[in-house]
Amino acid sequence: MEPPRRGQPWWSGRNPLIWARDWVRSTPGTHIWLLVIGVTSLVIASASEGLEQFLVHRTSSNIHELNEHPLPSLLISGFWIERPASFLLYVVMFELLHANVERWVGTWRWLLTVGGAHIAATLASQELVLLAIEGHRLPRSMTHVVDIGVSYGLAAAAGLLTYRLLPPWRYGYLVAVLVFFGIPLTTGATFTDFGHAIALTMGFAAWPLTPAATAGTADEEAESEP
Template identity: 25%
Template sequence: MNRRDVWRFVRKWVLASDVGIVYSILLAIVLVVLQLVPDSVHDHVVAFTSTNLRNLRVHPLTVLVTSAFVLPSWSGLWLQIPMILVVFSIVQPLLGRAILIITAAFGHIGATLLVSVLLRSGISKGLVDPAVRLASDVGVSYALVGVAGIVVAWFATVHMKLVYIALVSMYLLGYVVFSRTFTDVGHLSAWFIGLCVACVIGAARRRPLAG
């Protein structure tokens, strides 16, 4: 393979995976900046963009968007960002930018809102510490798990699809049962949101065109 072939391959890959690439670059920039600024600034940004109950009540649209672009620690650079690149690059070339972005948004926003409802219910019933209203909650995990759901449901072979779905569902459910954190409830919710999006896409593509 000569230099021209390499360039063509890279160009083709970038054009077919631009959503994941751009998203990863933005995540990396925000992460590096947050790690270089003073701790007080870092903590303020994380607190302001967190999808906790207080922020969802005061400025919901702002935190629902900005929280998906904030990784609070260096671990995001070698954990979440590579996973974003891989998973998003699988979906976009075959299903398109729109479906990828919609699935990621549904996973992030849907899981966040469900967790907030559960937290409010738990606080009102005295089952959850009211201090959780101000807890930090940022990151890409809900969006990532949502897109992973569509990857398994859409791209796995017919024979293995149910096996993969069952295994991942039990894995995430196990975290919910044993860790008992609302973040893990969000991951499970985002997973099923991704599966639902895959079902809707599959049904739409199987539907015969009118006329």
């Protein structure tokens, strides 16, 4: 098979099955994560109503679970979604955001960014809930609120992906991301909206982990050498 000509997309002229295989191999973290979410979504979809409620609460990273099982609740909550019917939407979002970021910065840097954002956003947002409960602005039942899902990691990936795009596309994308996450934050924000803002900010702050930042540092060091 001839390689794609200059100016053509890297996937041009390739067998779609081979392209899909190589895409999955180059983004193992994204697709392992998707596989686990697919399994847990099937579990919720096939469970009775009582078991479903037990699972979504038991796997939540809410105040009660964080106090009782801090590490498991932080990790497990990132592998469940509350509505299994939304799984296909998450597949699209994972391919657009996580897969592109993982392929660009590498699996470990991607994992550090999205994993760190998931943990930080979860802890910070639940701390806000706790403060609101102590200030009598929220009922005490919010200590058991359902807080599962992968949206914090997606928000971090969305922030980091900004640096992957070239101008002028980068600026249009940045405006769209800020509007998407900013409107809920300024119009009756929930603890989840605050969590998204924190995760997005951490994605923006992960610029030093990108190949562009690494290359820039290497170039500066080379220029400083006699």
